[in-house]
């Protein structure tokens with residue numbers, strides 16, 4: 001599509017240069033800090049600054065031999081996987097009727113689901129803290145609380161990925177399946193699910209990436225155990241810890257990138273599959 | 278009532294809006310039955326009630342002797358061919374066609390045999406491994422057909438199955454569909470708003486308008502003996518003439534237009550009352566002619582001449598105020614050229630005047646009924 005239309009847009013040579021310049025600046029702003037972080041993770045020195053004092057991988061070794069770091073990574077993985085799974089399932093169960101049935105107050109329900117997107121995270125964190133400590137919703141230990149909170153915030157992302165996909169599937173495909181004798185469950189399993197699986201994976205990955213990156217709520221709600229971003233944030237205030245934090249941060253960035261790109265690639269694959277190309 | 282599919286007093290309302298109004302239909306086994314009508318007249322809704330996707334507000338639907346009014350689609354032995362085909366995009370042609378049989382847990386060998394047979398009957402050999410998007414519109418249409426036929430349904434329900442195809446392919450598929458129907462002996466319930474399609478393919482046609490069946494009969498009967506003004510106007514080009522009965526002779530109602538000029542129709546309507554009569558443009562001849570006493574003969578002035586290739590369409594304004602469309606073949610016998618402004622005499626045989634029921638709607642009177650053969654006859658554009 002984009003290719004088709006771009007041929008009709010006439011841009012002057014200067015316009016092109018300007019656009020290119022803009023794009024380069026944009027990329028720099030976006031990725032320079034990340035690249036610096038990666039570079040410093042191999043720096044053989046105690047301060048993250050130029051000039052580099054030589055290349056080493058010893059901090060990677062140090063980082064992973066630290067019990068605290070390993071525990072915080074484990075906590076992040078646990079919270080992330082749990083939150084992503086629960087959020088995706090809830091989002092799927094909510095999106096399906098919203099896309100398919102004539103639910104009363106559809107617009108209102110949709111808006112309600114998306115509220116966590118626009119409420120400032122700090123406000124949400126405080127609210128959740130109050131709820132978990134004083135309110136009726138006292139939920140287990142620190143990590144479970146964080147997971148629940150992440151579920152709440154990940155749901156809108158998952159819904160935003162799933163709802164349009166489900167809505168875009170021709171209702172007559174389901175009718176055709178019923179017509180050929182399929183039950184509701186068979187129709188979902190054999191016709192709908194294969195067409196939305198890419199979006200489900202995509203929603204899961206996005207929720208997971210969100211959770212392992214999230215620091216505000218996690219730090220408000222954590223007690224004895226902290227997730228990695230929280231550990232990282234607190235560790236930055238202790239100079240001797242900094243160099244061991246950077247390698248792990250680098251790995252987190254790489255994982256996040258891979259997952260985000262993976263999610264997008266899968267979503268696109270699903271789009272193509274839907275039109276069958 | 279007996280019949281393969283019977284609709285008995287079926288009504289469907291969406292809220293206040295009555296879309297199908299007390300329809301009675303009886304469709305025979307192995308019949309090619311069409312539902313024809315303008316957009317929004319309730320064809321799809323009727324078909325969907327037979328398929329089970331809509332539940333009638335009132336009335337019953339009987340399928341092979343069983344009341345299925347409230348039976349869900351999965352449990353009815355009918356299959357639907359959707360207008361946009363609704364093929365499963367992630368499955369191959371083979372998998373699409375097998376779907377119904379596998380759901381019904383038919384044995385593997387039989388699934389294979391029947392699928393192969395269905396693929397052969399729609400001439401799709403060699404395409405089994407393709408996905409729907411890798412097929413042309415006509416091929417997708419065949420897959421949809423095979424996917425339904427492979428289940429050996431008691432009836433196949435087709436909702437404007439050729440609507441998305443271009444003219445040429447449409448004609449080809451019409452022949453092919455009819456051939457498949459005849460070969461398999463399957464009952465077809467066929468929805469279309471294309472009158473030519475309905476006339477060429479069907480054993481019987483139900484002409485629908487505004488939720489009711491105006492006439493249900495064979496193509497020839499529908500074309501030559503339209504029983505209502507709507508049918509006359511919707512099928513082909515038709516003339517509607519108002520006839521005030523001046524005399525009644527031998528079971529014929531006669532209106533004397535002027536000395537020697539008269540319009541005649543077979544009717545026992547009393548003197549003084551009025552009738553509406555249709556006559557097809559190709560049945561009207563120019564000239565005084567040598568037809569019998571009971572033939573209609575009327576003079577007028579040519580108001581328009583349109584050359585249509587194999588024939589010429591001539592509009593004649595009558596002294597009565599009505600206007601007639603005449604089709605004249607451009608064969609070698611036709612030597613004189615009709616010109617606008619010429620005074621002519623028209624005549625047609627008594628057997629070609631048909632008395633119709635009902636009064637034309639306002640829309641019919643405003644537009645020229647004789648020329649209005651478009652799909653949206655009543656000017657509605659509901660889909």
Ligand SMILES: Nc1ncnc2c1ncn2[C@@H]1O[C@H](COP(=O)(O)OP(=O)(O)OP(=O)(O)O)[C@@H](O)[C@H]1O
Nearest residue numbers: 291296315316317318319320321322323470659660
């Ligand atoms: N689910 C529905 N809810 C409300 N109104 C409906 C619904 N389905 C159909 N209608 C209305 O019923 C009327 C008949 O619709 P239907 O689809 O049966 O027409 P149709 O004869 O198939 O027309 P077309 O030739 O355009 O397909 C239309 O006015 C339509 O708006």
Ligand SMILES: [Mg+2]
Nearest residue numbers: 320321322660
């Ligand atoms: Mg329709």
